[in-house]
Amino acid sequence: xxxxxxxxxxxxxxxxxxxxxxxxxxxxxxxxxxxxxxxxxxxxxxxxxxxxxxxxxxxxxxxxxxxxxxxxxxxxxxxxxxxxxxxxxxxxxxxxxxxxxxxxxxxxxxxxxxxxxxxxxxxxxxxxxxxxxxxxxxxxxxxxxxxxxxxxxxxxxxxxxxxxxxxxxxxxxxxxxxxxxxxxxxxxxxxxxxxxxxxxxxxxxxxxxxxxxxxxxxxxxxxxxxxxxxxxxxxxxxxxxxxxxxxxxxxxxxxxxxxxxxxxxxxxxxxxxxxxxxxxxxxxxxxxxxxxxxxxxxxxxxxxxxxxxxx
Amino acid sequence: xxxxxxxxxxxxxxxxxxxxxxxxxxxxxxxxxxxxxxxxxxxxxxxxxxxxxxxxxxxxxxxxxxxxxxxxxxxxxxxxxxxxxxxxxxxxxxxxxxxxxxxxxxxxxxxxxxxxxxxxxxxxxxxxxxxxxxxxxxxxxxxxxxxxxxxxxxxxxxxxxxxxxxxxxxxxxxxxxxxxxxxxxxxxxxxxxxxxxxxxxxxxxxxxxxxxxxxxxxxxxxxxxxxxxxxxxxxxxxxxxxxxxxxxxxxxxxxxxxxxxxxxxxxxxxxxxxxxxxxxxxxxxxxxxxxxxxxxxxxxxxxxxxxxxxxxxxxxxxxxxxxxxxxxxxxxxxxxxxxxxxxxxxxxxxxxxxxxxxxxxxxxxxxxxxxxxxxxxxxxxxxxxxxxxxxxxxxxxxxxxxxxxxxxxxxxxxxxxxxxxxxxxxxxxxxxxxxxxxxxxxxxxxxxxxxxxxxxxxxxxxxxxxxxxxxxxxxxxxxxxxxxxxxxxxxxxxxxxxxxxxxxxxxxxxxxxxxxxxxxxxxxxxxxxxxxxxxxxxxxx
Numbered sequence: 001x002x003x004x005x006x007x008x009x010x011x012x013x014x015x016x017x018x019x020x021x022x023x024x025x026x027x028x029x030x031x032x033x034x035x036x037x038x039x040x041x042x043x044x045x046x047x048x049x050x051x052x053x054x055x056x057x058x059x060x061x062x063x064x065x066x067x068x069x070x071x072x073x074x075x076x077x078x079x080x081x082x083x084x085x086x087x088x089x090x091x092x093x094x095x096x097x098x099x100x101x102x103x104x105x106x107x108x109x110x111x112x113x114x115x116x117x118x119x120x121x122x123x124x125x126x127x128x129x130x131x132x133x134x135x136x137x138x139x140x141x142x143x144x145x146x147x148x149x150x151x152x153x154x155x156x157x158x159x160x161x162x163x164x165x166x167x168x169x170x171x172x173x174x175x176x177x178x179x180x181x182x183x184x185x186x187x188x189x190x191x192x193x194x195x196x197x198x199x200x201x202x203x204x205x206x207x208x209x210x211x212x213x214x215x216x217x218x219x220x221x222x223x224x225x226x227x228x229x230x231x232x233x234x235x236x237x238x239x240x241x242x243x244x245x246x247x248x249x250x251x252x253x254x255x256x257x258x259x260x261x262x263x264x265x266x267x268x269x270x271x272x273x274x275x276x277x278x279x280x281x282x283x284x285x286x287x288x289x290x291x292x293x294x295x296x297x298x299x300x301x302x303x304x305x306x307x308x309x310x311x
Numbered sequence: 312x313x314x315x316x317x318x319x320x321x322x323x324x325x326x327x328x329x330x331x332x333x334x335x336x337x338x339x340x341x342x343x344x345x346x347x348x349x350x351x352x353x354x355x356x357x358x359x360x361x362x363x364x365x366x367x368x369x370x371x372x373x374x375x376x377x378x379x380x381x382x383x384x385x386x387x388x389x390x391x392x393x394x395x396x397x398x399x400x401x402x403x404x405x406x407x408x409x410x411x412x413x414x415x416x417x418x419x420x421x422x423x424x425x426x427x428x429x430x431x432x433x434x435x436x437x438x439x440x441x442x443x444x445x446x447x448x449x450x451x452x453x454x455x456x457x458x459x460x461x462x463x464x465x466x467x468x469x470x471x472x473x474x475x476x477x478x479x480x481x482x483x484x485x486x487x488x489x490x491x492x493x494x495x496x497x498x499x500x501x502x503x504x505x506x507x508x509x510x511x512x513x514x515x516x517x518x519x520x521x522x523x524x525x526x527x528x529x530x531x532x533x534x535x536x537x538x539x540x541x542x543x544x545x546x547x548x549x550x551x552x553x554x555x556x557x558x559x560x561x562x563x564x565x566x567x568x569x570x571x572x573x574x575x576x577x578x579x580x581x582x583x584x585x586x587x588x589x590x591x592x593x594x595x596x597x598x599x600x601x602x603x604x605x606x607x608x609x610x611x612x613x614x615x616x617x618x619x620x621x622x623x624x625x626x627x628x629x630x631x632x633x634x635x636x637x638x639x640x641x642x643x644x645x646x647x648x649x650x651x652x653x654x655x656x657x658x659x660x661x662x663x664x665x666x667x668x669x670x671x672x673x674x675x676x677x678x679x680x681x682x683x684x685x686x687x688x689x690x691x692x693x694x695x696x697x698x699x700x701x702x703x704x705x706x707x708x709x710x711x712x713x714x715x716x717x718x719x720x721x722x723x724x725x726x727x728x729x730x731x732x733x734x735x736x737x738x739x740x741x742x743x744x745x746x747x748x749x750x751x752x753x754x755x756x757x758x759x760x761x762x763x764x765x766x767x768x769x770x771x772x773x774x775x776x777x778x779x780x781x782x783x784x785x786x787x788x789x790x791x792x793x794x795x796x797x798x799x800x801x802x803x804x805x806x807x808x809x810x811x812x813x814x815x816x817x818x819x820x821x822x823x824x825x826x827x828x829x830x831x832x833x834x835x836x837x838x839x840x841x842x843x844x845x846x847x848x849x850x851x852x
Contacts, residue, residue, distance in 0.1 A: 255572055257565065
């Protein structure tokens with residue numbers, strides 16, 4: 001197992017280099033001047049000075065070399081647009097916010113989605129099952145900016161006398177609930193469906209029939225045997241899903257005014273803030289890679305059948 | 312089993328009520344803060360910088376000008392004359408401006424603000440090392456352009472630095488030598504680029520000097536906190552020279568980028584001023600409330616022609632007068648915009664006089680337009696209209712496409728992403744561009760700032776139009792301090808653009824406005840035509 005982990009960790013280095021290279025090429029292709037923000041043209045003298053200051057007047061391979069050096073010395077450079085901030089500062093200030101938001105959304109998805117899936121599976125083909133699945137499938141189709149705006153309107157404006165939730169911002173616990181629900185609702189529907197599906201499959205298995213025949217209490221059978229085995233697909237999907245939740249929360253952050261990294265990332269591309277875009281891309285790639293690594297390790301522990309095959 | 316469940320539920324309920332009771336959300340919905348003179352507002356973006364040398368946008372500018380004391384402030388519109396602020400008085404003799412500073416202006420660390428602080432700040436802003444976008448604002452000062460263009464690796468920039476025409480001739484006296492007697496200079500220095508900067512703080516903290524724990528300022532408010540991308544809080548500077556007149560104790564600005572969220576925050580009473588804006592579809596609803604507020608802005612929304620592709624002025628005239636500006640502002644923009652008669656905004660000092668002969672019609676003049684087009688030799692029938700991608704621009708382009716269809720022109724609309732669009736327009740614009748959309752917000756309240764855009768060498772002239780007579784008129788204005796004579800020159804220049812024999816390299820459409828939602832108990836909140844609001848004049852009833 002250790003050899004496996006080390007091998008995977010070593011592989012991340014060429015992957016990161018490839019990510020840097022691809023992002024670098026793409027950013028240069030889309031063109032656009034990072035220093036011109038409004039229609040006001042940047043005077044030639046200033047343009048030259050700024051290009052010189054940020055190495056943009058160098059040939060592409062020199063710029064790439066500067067960049068790679070920066071990544072490996074953990075100095076991701078200054079922001080081209082926000083002149084008094086470094087990319088390191090941006091990540092330090094905003095990444096923990098997205099991490100927390102992603103984690104809370106995942107918590108919401110798990111706490112709401114899994115029980116819904118279990119109920120639907122245990123009461124298969126009853127009205128309860130149909131009702132739960134109808135709600136879940138409808139929720140799956142609704143985009144999260146719609147959910148976000150509706151939640152704000154209902155809970156923070158219309159019923160604000162009865163709820164503590166504000167319309168926007170990030171601070172105390174009241175500000176976490178609506179964004180977590182908005183961001184978490186799609187994964188929630190995903191978990192509900194996956195858990196229902198895998199539970200139904202597990203319930204058909206022979207060993208469950210044996211357990212029932214042995215005379216075990218139904219609650220124990222479900223709680224111990226069925227649940228444990230049916231949660232494996234959900235758990236293994238959870239880790240990369242968490243990765244995507246942390247990195248893909250732009251819309252929810254935008255609507256709720258949450259100072260997270262998703263919003264910063266999208267804005268940096270529009271603004272052509274090369275160093276911020278590159279820095280955040282590296283960060284997010286590493287999160288996804290790490291999440292996938294975690295899944296592979298977890299899978300080995302959760303499902304003993306795969307363990308021997310792997311090593 | 313059920314007993315265990317009950318116990319867990321009880322503990323859970325207790326925990327929730329305990330947390331609910333004890334936490335204080337940053338964006339909590341509190342009312343009754345009015346008596347405490349706390350203004351809660353929304354701003355539409357994170358300020359890219361609070362450094363007077365580096366800031367270029369109005370969000371940053373508004374914060375900077377409320378935590379710093381500018382030399383002058385702008386008085387009532389439309390004249391927007393310079394009113395003494397940190398400068399007590401000034402003398403203008405030809406191209407030399409001498410400013411006498413008030414001795415009562417102090418930095419927040421107690422030190423007095425002296426002429427040396429202004430010299431340091433201005434030279435830093437135009438220094439080649441800083442690479443400040445707004446260094447161009449200083450080009451009217453002798454030696455400034457040369458100093459900014461200096462390459463420190465190739466020449467000794469210190470020699471050029473010493474030749475720049477801004478000097479401290481006394482502890483509290485600042486002398487500025489201009490390249491020509493630009494009469495608007497005294498209004499121009501109300502801009503945040505011309506603020507004093509505290510050298511010791513900048514030397515000590517470098518690029519981090521604007522963080523709240525480091526920054527040293529000298530204005531009516533202090534920067535109490537700056538949570539990036541979330542909120543900015545200002546508190547009253549009790550040691551300011553005129554602190555007695557400032558009513559507000561705190562200003563909490565939440566950064567809300569989404570207009571709908573800002574509207575919801577306003578409806579939920581989380582904020583009392585929404586400066587982020589209102590979603591276009593909701594404008595009719597808000598117009599019916601007493602909160603809807605429109606301020607006139609000095610800025611023009613226009614379409615420019617690529618005069619290489621549409622060389623016949625008759626065709627340009629036909630296209631310019633065939634659109635219905637009143638319908639565009641009534642049904643599309645809906646926020647009190649004024650149809651543009653010419654390029655210079657009507658609200659600027661001398662506007663009506665400058666525009667007296669301009670010919671852009673409020674309503675469409677289709678018959679006249681068709682007649683003009685008939686006079687055109689070989690008119691271009693297939694038109695490509697470029698604009699940057701935003702909802703209102705799309706709607707306006709679609710309306711214009713329709714108006715021009717009635718002239719027999721076939722218009723293809725091409726939206727583009729902002730930065731690519733700017734690069735596409737050059738100058739010179741890409742050969743595929745026939746008509747393009749842009750706007751111009753004035754840097755200072757003088758018609759020169761807009762008219763100079765259409766000179767041959769202007770980096771903002773994307774029309775391929777060059778008229779030496781026009782250039783001469785605009786140039787002469789920089790040497791004409793007499794207001795009446797200068798306005799006459801501006802009128803002649805504007806006539807070359809949009810007069811009866813106008814060349815129409817551009818067709819102005821409307822003059823901008825700023826719109827906000829302001830709760831009725833907020834008094835004195837006024838955004839002047841250059842986009843500036845003075846929080847020292849605001850109070851809460």
